[in-house]
Amino acid sequence: MTVVTSPSGERRPTVIADDIHLTYKITGKFAQRGGVVALARAVTGKTSPGMREVKAVRGVSFTAWEGEAIGLIGPNGSGKSTLLRGIAGLLTPAAGAVYTLGDPALLGVNAALISTMSGERNILLGCLAMGMTPEEVEEKYDDIVDFAGIGEFVSLPMNAYSSGMGARLRFAIAASKAQDILLIDEALATGDAEFRQRSEKRILQLRERAGTVFLVSHSLGVVRETCDRAIWLEEGLVVMDGETEEVLDAYESRHDPKKAAARREMRAAEQAREAAEQARGADAKAAG
Numbered sequence: 209m210t211v212v213t214s215p216s217g218e219r220r221p222t223v224i225a226d227d228i229h230l231t232y233k234i235t236g237k238f239a240q241r242g243g244v245v246a247l248a249r250a251v252t253g254k255t256s257p258g259m260r261e262v263k264a265v266r267g268v269s270f271t272a273w274e275g276e277a278i279g280l281i282g283p284n285g286s287g288k289s290t291l292l293r294g295i296a297g298l299l300t301p302a303a304g305a306v307y308t309l310g311d312p313a314l315l316g317v318n319a320a321l322i323s324t325m326s327g328e329r330n331i332l333l334g335c336l337a338m339g340m341t342p343e344e345v346e347e348k349y350d351d352i353v354d355f356a357g358i359g360e361f362v363s364l365p366m367n368a369y370s371s372g373m374g375a376r377l378r379f380a381i382a383a384s385k386a387q388d389i390l391l392i393d394e395a396l397a398t399g400d401a402e403f404r405q406r407s408e409k410r411i412l413q414l415r416e417r418a419g420t421v422f423l424v425s426h427s428l429g430v431v432r433e434t435c436d437r438a439i440w441l442e443e444g445l446v447v448m449d450g451e452t453e454e455v456l457d458a459y460e461s462r463h464d465p466k467k468a469a470a471r472r473e474m475r476a477a478e479q480a481r482e483a484a485e486q487a488r489g490a491d492a493k494a495a496g
């Protein structure tokens with residue numbers, strides 16, 4: 209990854225994706241496409257397994273700026289998680305490039321914590337791995353445990369946790385450090401309502417500290433609450449990139465038209481109510 213420096217000295221770009229293509233190569237028995245391959249192998253007598261490519265991201269470009277929280281939305285399999293992994297530098301682009309200012313930290317439900325070790329040890333090792341000093345870890349420790357809401361479980365091995373508890377602990381560890389670029393994959397979906405609220409607040413705080421947050425979520429509500437920009441992907445391509453409300457409205461119109469119509473009605477009613485209130489206020493002022 210290459211570091212981009214600010215030409216203007218003002219708001220700086222933190223991530224630039226330049227026509228990035230991300231492809232998975234599947235080899236071995238998983239690459240076989242059912243009977244056709246089996247028949248071909250029977251005919252040719254070849255035993256070497258085939259190889260198949262999945263073009264998960266097929267030419268995506270955008271520039272992300274300091275202080276932005278960007279929601280990646282799209283149906284299942286549209287390439288959201290793959291793009292996030294590309295930004296994190298975990299996948300090498302087949303074509304194009306990603307440039308980042310600072311180190312991106314990927315926080316996902318699969319973030320590597322060690323299930324046979326206690327929450328305590330995982331907090332220590334996770335924080336050290338993120339570059340904190342032992343003193344910093346000590347300082348943050350209680351906050352992380354509180355934020356994760358795992359209480360006494362912290363002293364037990366993580367394989368005794370429910371999947372929600374594990375996900376909350378992962379989020380709490382990753383969000384304890386002010387990251388330049390924080391990438392969050394569906395982590396919020398696993399928490400209960402109260403934890404979601406706390407996480408949303410945390411994302412807003414991270415944004416205030418001038419970091420850039422990318423959030424992959426199936427919950428348009430969470431994206432609405434936390435992101436000021438949304439990128440809509442379909443089949444590995446960007447359909448729309450812009451202000452959250454606009455993108456989500458367009459997305460809902462395509463995928464959930466009833467909900468989109470209901471939301472438009474609600475908004476119109478709200479605007480009418482505000483206009484009536486303003487008019488009443490103006491009347492009262494004129495009369496008084």
Ligand SMILES: Nc1ncnc2c1ncn2[C@@H]1O[C@H](COP(=O)(O)OP(=O)(O)OP(=O)(O)O)[C@@H](O)[C@H]1O
Nearest residue numbers: 232234262264282283284285286287288289290291
């Ligand atoms: N490790 C992998 N190996 C091969 N193909 C993969 C792998 N991970 C994802 N894919 C494929 O890449 C495409 C994009 O998947 P990706 O997980 O990025 O989509 P997504 O939008 O995050 O989906 P979801 O909303 O279901 O999580 C899909 O066709 C998926 O099957």
